[in-house]
Amino acid sequence: MWNSRTDYLYVAPAIFVMLIVIGYPIYYTIELSFFNTPASLSLADKTFNGLDNYVTILTSPIFWKVTWQTVVWTTLSTFFAFVLGLGAALALNREFAGRGFLRGLLLIPWVVSAVAASYVWKWLYHSDFGVIGALMVQFGLTDHPINFIDNTTTSLYALIVVNVWKEFSFAMIMLMAGLQTVPDSLLRAAQVDGASAWQRFWHVTFPHLAGVSTVTVLLLAVQNFNSFIIPWVMTSGGPAGSSDIWITHIYQIAFGRQRWGVGAAYAVILFIVMMVLGYFYVRALTKGDESRAGA
Amino acid sequence: MQTRTGRRMLGLSVAALTAATMLTTATSAAYAQSVDLSKWSPEYVKSIAGTKQFDAAKDCGAVVPNDYTGRVSYWYTGPFEADPQIAHDMDKAFWDAFHAAYPNITTDVQSITYNELLDKFRTALLGNAAPMVIRLQILGGVEFAAKGYLQPLKPEDVGYTAADFWPGALKSVTYEGTSYGLPTNNETMALIWNAKVFKDAGLDPENPPKTWDDVVAYSKQIHEKLGIPGYGLVAKQNAGNTPFRFMPMMWAYGGGALDEASADPSYKTVEINNAGSKAALQAAYQMYAVDKSAPTSALTNTQGENQAPFIAGKLGMMIAHPAEYAKMTDLASKATGADKAVADDVVANMRYGLLPTGPDGKRAVVFGGSNIHVVKPEFVEGGKSDEQAVKALICFWDSPEWSTKLAWVGSNPGNINGFMTDAMKQRLETIKFLDVTTSMLPNGIPFPVIPEAPEIMNIIVPDMMQNALTGAMTVDQAADDAAKKVEAIVAGGGGI
Numbered sequence: 001m002w003n004s005r006t007d008y009l010y011v012a013p014a015i016f017v018m019l020i021v022i023g024y025p026i027y028y029t030i031e032l033s034f035f036n037t038p039a040s041l042s043l044a045d046k047t048f049n050g051l052d053n054y055v056t057i058l059t060s061p062i063f064w065k066v067t068w069q070t071v072v073w074t075t076l077s078t079f080f081a082f083v084l085g086l087g088a089a090l091a092l093n094r095e096f097a098g099r100g101f102l103r104g105l106l107l108i109p110w111v112v113s114a115v116a117a118s119y120v121w122k123w124l125y126h127s128d129f130g131v132i133g134a135l136m137v138q139f140g141l142t143d144h145p146i147n148f149i150d151n152t153t154t155s156l157y158a159l160i161v162v163n164v165w166k167e168f169s170f171a172m173i174m175l176m177a178g179l180q181t182v183p184d185s186l187l188r189a190a191q192v193d194g195a196s197a198w199q200r201f202w203h204v205t206f207p208h209l210a211g212v213s214t215v216t217v218l219l220l221a222v223q224n225f226n227s228f229i230i231p232w233v234m235t236s237g238g239p240a241g242s243s244d245i246w247i248t249h250i251y252q253i254a255f256g257r258q259r260w261g262v263g264a265a266y267a268v269i270l271f272i273v274m275m276v277l278g279y280f281y282v283r284a285l286t287k288g289d290e291s292r293a294g295a
Numbered sequence: 296m297q298t299r300t301g302r303r304m305l306g307l308s309v310a311a312l313t314a315a316t317m318l319t320t321a322t323s324a325a326y327a328q329s330v331d332l333s334k335w336s337p338e339y340v341k342s343i344a345g346t347k348q349f350d351a352a353k354d355c356g357a358v359v360p361n362d363y364t365g366r367v368s369y370w371y372t373g374p375f376e377a378d379p380q381i382a383h384d385m386d387k388a389f390w391d392a393f394h395a396a397y398p399n400i401t402t403d404v405q406s407i408t409y410n411e412l413l414d415k416f417r418t419a420l421l422g423n424a425a426p427m428v429i430r431l432q433i434l435g436g437v438e439f440a441a442k443g444y445l446q447p448l449k450p451e452d453v454g455y456t457a458a459d460f461w462p463g464a465l466k467s468v469t470y471e472g473t474s475y476g477l478p479t480n481n482e483t484m485a486l487i488w489n490a491k492v493f494k495d496a497g498l499d500p501e502n503p504p505k506t507w508d509d510v511v512a513y514s515k516q517i518h519e520k521l522g523i524p525g526y527g528l529v530a531k532q533n534a535g536n537t538p539f540r541f542m543p544m545m546w547a548y549g550g551g552a553l554d555e556a557s558a559d560p561s562y563k564t565v566e567i568n569n570a571g572s573k574a575a576l577q578a579a580y581q582m583y584a585v586d587k588s589a590p591t592s593a594l595t596n597t598q599g600e601n602q603a604p605f606i607a608g609k610l611g612m613m614i615a616h617p618a619e620y621a622k623m624t625d626l627a628s629k630a631t632g633a634d635k636a637v638a639d640d641v642v643a644n645m646r647y648g649l650l651p652t653g654p655d656g657k658r659a660v661v662f663g664g665s666n667i668h669v670v671k672p673e674f675v676e677g678g679k680s681d682e683q684a685v686k687a688l689i690c691f692w693d694s695p696e697w698s699t700k701l702a703w704v705g706s707n708p709g710n711i712n713g714f715m716t717d718a719m720k721q722r723l724e725t726i727k728f729l730d731v732t733t734s735m736l737p738n739g740i741p742f743p744v745i746p747e748a749p750e751i752m753n754i755i756v757p758d759m760m761q762n763a764l765t766g767a768m769t770v771d772q773a774a775d776d777a778a779k780k781v782e783a784i785v786a787g788g789g790g791i
Contacts, residue, residue, distance in 0.1 A: 038787055039746035042442035043421060060791045127591035128524065129604060150594040152765045238532030239594035240761040253791055255414075256533055257750040258438070262791060 026271070033265035039258045046261065053265035062241070062249075069156055070245040073163075073231075074224040080164040081220055082213070085171020090201070092172070093179045110169035118233035121162045125149050125234075149235055152242035159231050159243055166230065167223065171216050178212030179205070211284065218281040222274060246270050330711045332461075335737045337730035345720030349712065351694035352396035358454035358690045364399035365684035368676065370416065371430035372665075373406030378704065379621070385700045393691050400684045420444050424676040427685050430479055430667045430692075433467050434742050434749070439668070440475040441746040446669040446680075449474040453690040459710050463662040466560075467741040477693055478709035480702035481664035483735035484539070485728070486651065487619055488612035489605065491644040496520040496611070503612070503648035507544050510612070510651050511578050511586070517611040518588035526582055527601040527613030528589035530760040536597040538742070538752040540614045541760060543660045545575040546740055547653030552751050552781060555743045556659060562743045563785065567759070568771075568778035571653070576763050576770050583764045594761060602626065606638050617732035618705035620645060647728035649735060662739030664706060667692060707733055747784045755780050 033053055035046040057063050092103050109117070124131050125148040133145025148158040182205050190200045206213075228247045231237060237244035237252060244252075250270065254263025330343065352361065374382035390402070405426070407415055413435055419425040420439070431439075439445050450456050450465075455477070457465055464478035490500035496517040504510045514525025529540045546556045550572025554564040566572060582589040590596060590604070602619075604610040606626045623645060627638035652658045667689055672680040691697060699713035703722060713719055714733075723729050742748045759777035762768040768776060783789040 039438060039750065040441040040787075042444065045442075057791055062791055122595070127595075129592075129609070145591075147591050150591050152767060235595055236531060236533040238757075238761055240758070240765045240767040241532070242765075249791070252533055252754065256754055258746075259750075259789075259791075266791075 029264045029267055029271075032260055033268045035261045037258075037260040043260065049261070053262045054269075056262060057266055057269065065241070066244045066246060066249045069243070070225070072156060073160060073227075073245050074221055076157075076160050077163045077167070077224045077227070078217060078220040080160070081168040082171050082217055084164060084168040085173075085216070086175050086209075086213075088168065088172040089175035089179055090205075092176060106172060107169050109166050110173075112166075114166060114229040115233055117166055118162070118230050121165075121230075122149070122234045125158055127151075149243075150239055152240050155235055155239060155243040159234055162234070163224065163227060163230050167220065170223075171220060174212055174216040174219075175209060178209045181212075182208040211287065214284040215281065218277060218284060222277050222281070225270070225274060225277070330714055332711070332737060335734060337734045340714060340730050340733050341723055343715050344723050345715070345717045347695075347712070347715040349695040349716060351392070351691055351696050354454065354694060355396065355687060355690035359397075359683045359687035361396055362399060363397065363683050363687060365681040365687075366401045366403065367428060367681055367684035367688050368403040368426040369428045369430075369688060370405045370407055370412065370426045372409045372412055375406070375408065382704045385703050389692075389697055389701055392697070393688070396691065397684075397687050400687060402688070419676075420670075420674050423674050423678065425670045425674045427675050427680045428667060428669055428688055430665050433464075433478075433481075433662065433664045433666060434744070436468060436476050436666050436668045437470050437744050437748065438746045440470040440473075444671060444674050445475045446671050447473050448476050448669050448689075450477060453477065453686050453693065455690075455693065455710065459712055461662070461709075461711060461736060461739065463739045463741050464664060464666075464709060467662065467664075467744055468666050468668075470744055476666040476668040477689060479665050479667050479693055479698060480706040480709045481662060481736060481739065482617055482702075482706040483660040483662060483732065483739045484543075484614050484616055484650070485660075485732045485735055486612060486648045487605075487615050488646050488648070489608060489610070489641055489644050490646050491640065492517060492521065492523070492608065492611045496525075500644075501646070503646065504651050507547055507575070507578055507651045507653060511581050511588075514582050514588040514611065515586040518586060521611075523609045523611065524590040524604070525588040525611040527596075527598075527605065527610050528579060528583055528593040529596050529598055529601065530579070530583070530593045530757060530764055531595055531597050532757045532761055533753060534597050534757060535753050537757040537760065539661050539663070540598070541575070541579065541756060542740075542742070542752070543614070543650050544578065545572050546659035547651065547657050548572070548575040548578070549653060549655065549657065550575055552756060553743045553745075553785070556740050560743065562745050565778050565781050565785065567755075567781050568774035573770055573774045574654075576759065576774055579760060580763050580770050584766065594764065606630070606641050607634070608637050608641050614650065616705060617707075617726070617729060620647070620727050621704070647731040649731065650738070658735075658738045659740050660735050660738050662736075662741040664709060666709075707736065745785075750784060750789075751781055755784075 032046070034048060034050060036049040036052065037043060037046045041047075088106055092099060092106070123129075127133070127145060127147045127150045130145060130148075132148070136142045137145060147154070149155045186204050187200055190204050195203065226247055227245070228251065231243050231245060231248050232251070235243045237248045246266070247270070250263055250266045253259050253266060329347065331339075374386050390404070393402070403426070409432070412431065416425060416429060416431070416439070425444070436445065450459060460478050461481055464481050465474070468474055468476040468478065486503050488503050493513075494500040497520060498513055498516060504513045510526055517523065517525030529536050531537055542552070545551060548571040550569050551566040553562045554560045554566055555562065579589075583593060590601070590610070592600065598613070598615060601610060601613050602622060605613060606623055623642050627635070627642045630638040650658060650660050669685055669689070670680065672678060692701065693710050695708065695710050695712035695716050696718060698708035698710040699716050699718040699722070702708055703718075708714065708719070742752050755777050759773045762776065763770045763773035780789065
């Protein structure tokens with residue numbers, strides 16, 4: 001018993017700090033989500049309005065439009081970052097000259113500041129003077145520079161390309177680590193048995209990557225749900241809201257429009273989604289532990 | 296005994312108050328009506344510059360004695376690394392002069408970037424850790440006045456009169472009939488054009504478009520003849536740049552978000568979908584979507600993104616700050632090779648003119664600048680404010696001399712007597728086109744002085760433009776949609 005109490009004492013400072021820096025903001029956000037906070041009142045004078053903020057959000061067509069865009073953004077970004085990362089990891093898992101250099105090169109997008117990268121891509125895409133548009137015109141592919149980010153149809157997808165470029169290296173690193181766990185003996189045995197490259201990948205390599213793939217996909221999905229910098233810097237959610245996703249919409253409502261109550265309610269909805277993803281993430285992480293404990 | 300002491304204190308207070316009022320009146324009277332706003336023109340601005348001497352230490356000493364002992368805390372956006380050296384020099388000179396005039400007042404000063412100041416101030420107020428005095432962008436104060444954080448403050452409190460400031464600027468510090476601050480500096484934008492581009496496009500290089508309809512026509516002609524954007528339209532979502540450049544157009548056509556352009560605005564009438572507002576939106580639509588004579592990137596552009604094409608000679612005209620000439624000169628000085636020749640050529644061909652008028656001859660521009668405010672003691676760090684030290688600082692900052700020097704680079708004195716100082720004369724001699732940009736000041740209209748103004752101007756107006764320019768809605772639909780949103784906000788509600 002005493003030993004147990006001492007254990008609690010050891011972790012108490014950390015728990016205390018976490019309660020203050022994590023627990024209180026969560027509590028306050030949830031509390032604020034039940035209040036009306038008009039621009040003319042200070043937060044101290046906020047008025048309780050029950051579930052009105054949630055009703056306002058969930059009954060707004062804009063919310064559902066932004067939700068769909070968030071789903072598209074998260075799904076496509078996660079899928080393509082994972083697939084590209086997997087391809088790069090498999091390629092770099094082989095021995096060849098310049099492998100180290102190439103690995104370093106592919107890591108650059110992940111290392112570069114997201115703000116700086118967003119500005120660079122904004123200028124690459126620039127609808128009047130962008131490098132991509134100029135090259136396409138120069139090579140005779142189009143008559144005029146293509147309008148990537150000033151167009152309601154293409155803006156979200158243009159941002160997804162930037163996002164995938166920025167984070168596929170993360171998937172690559174995770175999967176490269178996973179590839180180290182694939183036993184060479186199994187691959188060799190499969191080769192001796194006449195398995196093709198695809199069969200070796202699908203029946204030997206990929207099953208060994210299942211755990212790390214699940215974790216990678218979940219981490220990418222969480223990161224993408226919360227991805228703020230690229231859409232905000234490049235388009236601020238525009239044009240006409242076509243690249244708004246939850247997190248940029250929340251920011252705009254809370255900080256652009258000073259609607260703290262509605263912004264908090266929106267953040268709580270996002271928090272619930274993140275908690276669900278977090279649950280699966282933790283479950284994926286602890287799956288191996290449980291099976292080992294069971295054994 | 297206590298009663299007698301009390302009476303004596305009361306008597307002394309009344310005497311002191313009377314003396315102070317007399318001094319204040321005397322000081323104010325010396326400044327009032329010295330500048331005739333009805334004569335305002337580039338020539339008039341030049342003619343009054345350097346015609347009067349002011350002594351801030353002496354004048355403010357009549358408001359708060361120069362030997363007063365106290366302390367004042369102050370937050371503002373001072374010069375940062377990117378600012379020209381003269382801004383740093385003037386800032387330092389101000390604090391040296393203030394400490395020389397008030398050697399016994401200690402100052403606790405924080406210079407905070409423009410983007411951080413509002414959020415930091417909001418946070419500080421919630422924790423009762425705000426400064427005694429703060430200088431905010433022109434409409435930054437209304438939110439805090441509405442929420443009850445600011446002390447009423449009128450010109451007479453610090454030795455000035457209403458006649459010492461622009462009426463539009465005073466409007467920007469008045470919330471529900473009470474004044475909550477004083478203007479420290481004011482500026483308005485102007486139309487900038489590239490005379491060479493005009494000439495090459497077959498336009499008169501020395502005469503800018505007179506009306507906004509002319510702007511549409513000129514922009515089209517430039518685009519058709521030279522294949523470059525004619526007018527640097529800015530329509531980015533969630534960006535203050537957008538309303539600063541679109542509202543002048545809207546007002547000129549007889550529109551507005553609310554009734555802010557009227558002489559006595561109530562801020563209750565929604566005008567964002569009236570005929571004038573729709574005409575302005577139609578003009579923007581014509582340039583962007585029909586003629587394609589505005590940059591395609593206008594939907595993601597702020598004014599910053601217009602600078603590069605302008606200095607490269609790839610943009611005909613745009614609305615910009617007085618400091619734009621200095622910026623272009625700076626960009627030209629950094630250019631190299633063939634770019635250098637082009638940039639120098641653009642600078643040599645840069646012209647400033649008044650903003651165009653609407654069809655009825657109405658000219659308007661957003662009244663920009665900053666205001667100084669006093670925080671209520673209960674929200675100040677330590678729960679106390681030193682009223683006299685606060686007044687001394689505000690009087691000094693807003694004196695004709697310092698109000699001019701502190702606005703040296705990108706603005707103009709909030710105290711209009713500053714236009715008569717030697718400093719103003721020097722500015723006019725050294726800053727090209729300053730006479731033109733200052734002559735727009737009488738046309739200045741502040742954004743609605745209501746706490747909801749940032750949402751209306753920075754969110755709803757750009758959204759309306761984007762909805763129309765992208766074709767997501769027709770011009771009428773976009774204006775009506777914006778009107779519904781503004782109505783909901785003014786009524787105290789509003790969706791997401």
